[in-house]
Amino acid sequence: MLSDIEISRQSPRLHIDELTRRLAIPSHLLNPHGHYKGKLSLALLKEPPKKHGKLVLVSAITPTPLGEGKTVTTLGLSMGLNHIGQASIATIRQPSLGPVFGVKGGAAGGGHAQVVPMEEMNLHLTGDFHALAAAHNLAAAALDARLFHEQRLGAGFTASTGLTRLDIDAANILWPRTLDMNDRALRHLTIGQGGPADGVERQDRFVITAASELMAILALASDLKDLRARIGRIQLALDLHGNPVTAEQLEVAGAMTVLLKDALQPTLMQTTEQTPVLVHTGPFANIAHGNSSVIADRMALALTDYVVTEAGFGSDMGLEKFFNIKHRQSGITPSCVVLVATVRGLKANSGLLDIRPGQPLPASLGEEDLPTLHQGCANLAWHIQNARRYGVPVVVAINRFPSDSQAELTLLADEAMRAGACGTAISSAFTQGGAGASELARAVVEACERPSAIKLLYPDAMGLGAKLATLVECGYGGRGVILSDKAKRQLAALSKAGWDHLPVCVAKTPLSLSHDPALKGVPTDFEVPIEEVRLCAGAGFVYALAGPIMTMPGLGSLPAYRHIDINDDGEIVGLS
Structure with missing residues (x-):
């Protein structure tokens, strides 16, 4: 089979103008970025909706180092829905450069179910992450500058500047700095060490951009006004009396919003089969809320019949946060949950196999092993029940691998139905694109017609x-x-x-x-x-x-960037 990047380059593509015409989006609401991607204006949200789409939320079993193919399934399902005549758009997060260069070498699907062009999807895209890092670090710089000048001028600060003193407590700075790269050396550092002219010496830290509160805000904001208000409420530090110092008080909130004006607009792209995809924001689900943006979902729901979106990691992570945070704030409601499972992922979740990074995989992962799979299916059953807890029907997508036996696939499907799934389907989107996900698409359409009633884990009033x-x-x-x-x-x-x-x-x-x-x-x-x-x-x-959760990942001993390069023709190699 061809590599991901080879498949991407050989896939037929629609010019971004043609893609927007197919979605009946007026040309003045598109800001093209090259031939195959473009920003969609927020004015699109103010137009009467052309459709009232149904949202399908994709989650998974507990992730393993083997990879379960959740994004492949998200994109493949959207392609599969279009394949069976049901208009669909996928909404996914933008890949972070940290994992791209540190672990994966490429993100956002794979095989015949990916976003194209692959190089543009994985590297910078339309610059949203850079804009967010600039806005975040502007607040950090403004905070340290104010701290420095108040200390330098002392009692004469107000007379000299006309500003009210904020009396920032250097020992209680809450706002870190950010960088979209894995760099463990920046987890703890001392700044302002050069001398009196170089700022106030204090302890500081960096978080990866996907963990910035600003990223979470961008993903949850409903419009530009809401974004501005949320940024104003950010608590950057405490003062010497223990009171919060906000971005509004520091008078930096407006400038931060200016830097994020374009980043608030989703980026329109397409899959290998020209299925539309809205790419927007990128909060991780282990250290943030792990879902695509409210704005992207709302735009897509007004443009098509089905919107397929992805929640990060397993149902205990991104799916839980979708309901208890994103749904709670936005009112966006899924009609169906799709849980992605693999035979080898469930074997790994059995607890019977010794799987360690850098070590050879156990042979039974590639061979028929029904007892180990049966043990691992307890994890699948838990995730099915967990998703059903929120009051929506659940379909299990079995992401098929070549080593899966028919007996294993049958066992997995039987266990899923026994645990309460309303349907199961094998997905071969990685190798067959939309056609390989058509069975899954039909199961999802049927599930979306079932009644649902959203239930959250806790009320607002609970402590x-x-x-x-x-x-x-x-x-x-x-x-x-x-x-x-x-x-x-x-x-x-x-x-x-x-x-x-x-x-x-x-x-x-x-x-x-x-x-x-x-x-x-x-x-x-x-x-x-x-x-x-x-x-x-x-x-x-x-x-x-x-526990000891890192908000700034580190590079491993064999990082993915080692294989990424560019040839004499200017083509990127080693990304897939």
Whole structure:
């Protein structure tokens, strides 16, 4: 089979003008970026909807290092719906350069179910991540500049500048800096070391751009006015009296919004079969809310019959956050959930195999092994029940690999139906494109006609500590939380300040239903340690760190960038 990048280059493409014409989008609402991608104006949201589409939310079993093909299935399903005559658009997140150069070498699908052009999709796209990093770091620079000048001018600051002192506490700076690259050396650092002219010396840190609160805000904002208001509410630091210092008080919120004006517009692209795709924002699901933007979903729902969107990692991660954060804030409601499962992924989730990075894979992953698969299907059953907990029908997409035996595929399908799925279908979108996902598409159309009634895990009125406990007990299957002394103090302060009404966004490992990646399958008797709790006032949630979660990844010993290069003809090689 051809490599991903070879398939991308050989796929027929529509010029971006033709793609927008097919969607009946007026030309003045498109800002082309080259031949095959373009920004869609927010004015599109103000026009009467041409359609009232149904949203299909794609999630998965607990991820494994083997990869389950969730994005392949998301794109393949959208292509499959078009293949059977049901107009569809996919809405997905933009790949971060961190994983592209650090782990994957390419993202956003693969094989015959990917976004094209692949090079443009994976490298910079329309510059949204760079704009977001600039806006984020502008706030950081403004904060340190204000701290420096207030200390330099002392009691004469107000007389000299006409500004009210903010009295920023250098020991309580809440806003880190950001970079869209894996760089562990930036997790902890000291800035302002050069001398009095080089700023106030203090401890600082970087987070990867996908973990920035600004990324979460961009994904949850409903329009430009909402974006501006959310940015104004960001709490950048505390003052010497313990009061929050916001971006509005620092008078930087307007400039940050200006930098994000174009980034708020989704980017229109296409798959290998010219199925439209809206690419927008990129919050990770292990350290953020892990879903495509509210704006992209709303645009797509007004343009087509079916919108297929992807929630990051397993149903305990992105799907949970879709319902309890994104749905809660936007009202966007899925008609159906698709859970992606693979034979080898469920074998890996059995807990019976020794799978380690850099080590040869166990032979049974490529051979028929019904007992191990049966053990692993407990993880599938848990995710089916978890998705059904939110009140929507569930279809299991079996992402087929060449090594899967018919007996294994039959066992997986039987176990899925026994666990409560309303349908199952094999997807071969990677090798066959939309035709390979047509069976799945028909199952999804049928499921979307079933009744549903959204149920959330907790009400707004519940206290933050109780919300965390409920999430662990109902959302992960554990028996509660263990709060550090620091987390207890932070929760008490947030409750006193009136933030109990917000939902919680837990940052934890995606490799287990628990906080411990070594606990495979369906662990039950575990408590989740909450080390720290942070307020994301602009994003509208409280962010909790479950264990030693890194918000700035590091490069491995064999990073993907080693294989990425450019040839004499200017073509990128090694990306797939």
